[in-house]
Amino acid sequence: xxxxxxxxxxxxxxxxxxxxxxxxxxxxxxxxxxxxxxxxxxxxxxxxxxxxxxxxxxxxxxxxxxxxxxxxxxxxxxxxxxxxxxxxxxxxxxxxxxxxxxxxxxxxxxxxxxxxxxxxxxxxxxxxxxxxxxxxxxxxxxxxxxxxxxxxxxxxxxxxxxxxxxxxxxxxxxxxxxxxxxxxxxxxxxxxxxxxxxxxxxxxxxxxxxxxxxxxxxxxxxxxxxxxxxxxxxxxxxxxxxxxxxxxxxxxxxxxxxxxxxxxxxxxxxxxxxxxxxxxxxxxxxxxxxxxxxxxxxxxxxxxxxxxxxxxxxxxxx
Numbered sequence: 114x115x116x117x118x119x120x121x122x123x124x125x126x127x128x129x130x131x132x133x134x135x136x137x138x139x140x141x142x143x144x145x146x147x148x149x150x151x152x153x154x155x156x157x158x159x160x161x162x163x164x165x166x167x168x169x170x171x172x173x174x175x176x177x178x179x180x181x182x183x184x185x186x187x188x189x190x191x192x193x194x195x196x197x198x199x200x201x202x203x204x205x206x207x208x209x210x211x212x213x214x215x216x217x218x219x220x221x222x223x224x225x226x227x228x229x230x231x232x233x234x235x236x237x238x239x240x241x242x243x244x245x246x247x248x249x250x251x252x253x254x255x256x257x258x259x260x261x262x263x264x265x266x267x268x269x270x271x272x273x274x275x276x277x278x279x280x281x282x283x284x285x286x287x288x289x290x291x292x293x294x295x296x297x298x299x300x301x302x303x304x305x306x307x308x309x310x311x312x313x314x315x316x317x318x319x320x321x322x323x324x325x326x327x328x329x330x331x332x333x334x335x336x337x338x339x340x341x342x343x344x345x346x347x348x349x350x351x352x353x354x355x356x357x358x359x360x361x362x363x364x365x366x367x368x369x370x371x372x373x374x375x376x377x378x379x380x381x382x383x384x385x386x387x388x389x390x391x392x393x394x395x396x397x398x399x400x401x402x403x404x405x406x407x408x409x410x411x412x413x414x415x416x417x418x419x420x421x422x423x424x425x426x427x428x429x430x431x
Contacts, residue, residue, distance in 0.1 A: 127200045132398045134193045139395050141186045148179030190394075197392035198243065205404050206245070209412055213247035215390070220244050220257035221285050229287075229380040230299050231371045234280050236261035243390045245411060249418040256286040256414050258389065283368075283385035286414055288423055290379045296342040298326075298350055300359070302369035303338050330356045336369065350374050358421045365413065381417065385410075 152172040159168015198217040206213035220241025227235055239261050246255035261280040266273050326339040326347045333356045341347035351359075363370050368384040389407050392398065418424060 145179040145183045148175040152176035216244045237264045238262045250424045252418045252423045254288040284383045286381040297375040298341040298347045300337045300372040
C-alpha cells in the first residue's frame with residue numbers, strides 16, 4: 114500500500130505542500146516550549162535569590178508570549194489535520210476499496226452508541242470523529258473512533274470533586290446484517306462484572322426478560338457472555354461457524370471485542386489506545402511508512418465483512 118502512495122505523483126505533491134505547513138507548526142510549537150521552559154527557569158531563579166515577585170513577573174512575560182503563539186497557530190493545526198485526512202488519507206483508502214470515504218468531522222452518533230447496547234453505562238461526555246464508510250460486495254459498513262466517558266462527583270471538604278472515567282475508547286464498527294432481528298442479542302467480554310451479572314440473570318432473575326444464553330462452544334462461553342430475549346434467534350445468529358469467526362476476529366484484536374445484533378445491524382467495538390488518521394507534527398510526512406498503521410486498521414475493519422462471512426445472505430430483510 115505504501116509503495117502505491119510513494120508512486121502517486123499527485124499525492125506526493127500534496128504531501129510536499131503539507132510538509133511546509135508541518136514545519137511551520139512544529140517550529141512554532143518548539144518556540145512555545147522554549148518560552149515555557151524559560152518562564153520556569155526565571156521563576157526558579159527568582160525564588161532562589163529571594164525575589165519571588167521578580168521571578169513571577171519575569172516568568173510571566175515569556176509564558177504569555179508562548180500561550181499567545183500557541184493559540185494563534187491553532188487554526189493552522191486544524192487546517193493541516195483536515196487537509197491531511199481529506200486529501201492524503203482519503204486518497205490512500207481507495208487502494209483498499211474504491212468505495213471507501215472518510216469524513217473527519219463526523220462519527221458514530223451518540224444515540225447509536227447507546228442504542229447498540231454494547232455498554233451498560235450511558236456517557237456523560239462523548240467524542241467521535243473520522244467516520245470511514247464503504248461497501249464490500251453486498252455489505253455496507255462504516256466505523257469511527259469513539260471516546261465515551263461517565264463522570265462521578267464526590268463531596269470533599271474543599272467542595273465537589275468531579276472525575277471522568279472511560280466507558281470505551283476505540284473504534285466502533287457497524288455493518289448491515291441483512292436481517293431485521295426481532296430482539297437484540299449482545300455479546301460482551303466475560304469480565305468480573307459481566308460474570309456476576311450473568312450468574313444473577315441465570316439463577317435469580319432476568320434483566321428486562323433478557324437471558325444469558327448458554328452456547329455449545331465452550332471456548333466462546335469462557336470469553337464472552339451472551340444476552341438475548343430470544344434463545345432461538347440468538348442461536349440462529351450465533352451459529353457454530355459464526356462463533357468460530359468471532360473468536361478468530363477476537364484473536365486479531367488488541368483487547369476483547371464486544372458485539373451486538375440489533376434491528377438490521379451488527380455492531381463490533383474494538384478497544385484501542387491509538388488515535389488513527391492523525392498527521393505527525395514533529396516528524397516528517399515524507400517517509401515511506403507514513404500511512405502503514407492507518408491503512409492496516411482500515412484493512413482490518415474492511416476484512417471483517419469477509420471474516421464474518423456477512424456477504425452470505427442466508428436471510429432477507431422483511
